[in-house]
Amino acid sequence: MIRMDLQDFFSSIPASRIHALFGRLGYTPGVARLLTGLSTHSTPWRELNTRENRARIPYAQRQRLHTPHLPQGAPTSPTLANLCAFRLDLRLDALATSLNAVYSRYADDLVFSGDKDFLARAKRFHILVAAIALEEGFSLNMRKTRIMGAGQRQKITGLVVNRFPNIPRKDYDQLKAVLHNCLIQGAASQNREGATDFRAHLMGRISHVAAINPHKGERLSTLFAQIDWATQTAKI
Secondary structure (H helix, E strand, C coil), X not given: CEEEXXXXXXXXXXXXXXXXXXXXXXXXXXXXXXXXXXXXXXXCHHHHCCHHHXXXXXXXXXXXXXXXXXXXXXXXXXXXXXXXXXXXHHHHHHHHHHCCCXXXXXXXXXXXXXXXXXXHXXXXXXXXXXXXXXXXXXXXXXXXXXXXXXXXXXXXXXXXXXXXXXXXXXXHHHHHHHHHHHHHHCHHHHCCCCCCCHHHHHHHHHHHHHHHCHHHHHHHHHHHHCEECCCCEECC
């Protein structure tokens, strides 16, 4: 398995590209301009040019952030970015298929999986991927490229995927310990990050585990059901 990362994925998609996208989707120039203004953002130069940011953010990246672009975290950005990356996906999928490999992407994470023959081509392969990405207006963050053999822990988007998608053992044990401590010490003692609705917060985390591993989710749900939320104490 080879994992690669697109550098500055959202900020590398400028407003001009979004405007062209809306035009191809059939919107009139005026409407496309309005929609582009609503879905893009420009970081003020006074914020980017502080002493701290000059030391932390390279000049080229500050320039990208100052140019109107898709903002990370906006609800519209993932869909618009995926539409802009459609040709990239088609080309990378074709490249992977030609090598008997499988391609998938989640936002800026590119993942290619194949057999031992594919792994033997890894060094040459990432050069081809980088070239395609550049031609499609993106670039790879070479420092984040990872080659993971079958004998290693293969972790993608926070999940271990060696045999099947699963929650990392450390994350599961940590959540289980929190629920256990809620039973023994009271739920309030475990809300260290000050969640407004700690009960809903834990339910969300348990639901995430259950969606990936129903058996583990059921075990956590059993612990959760024993917590006395009315008094924030344990049911003994």
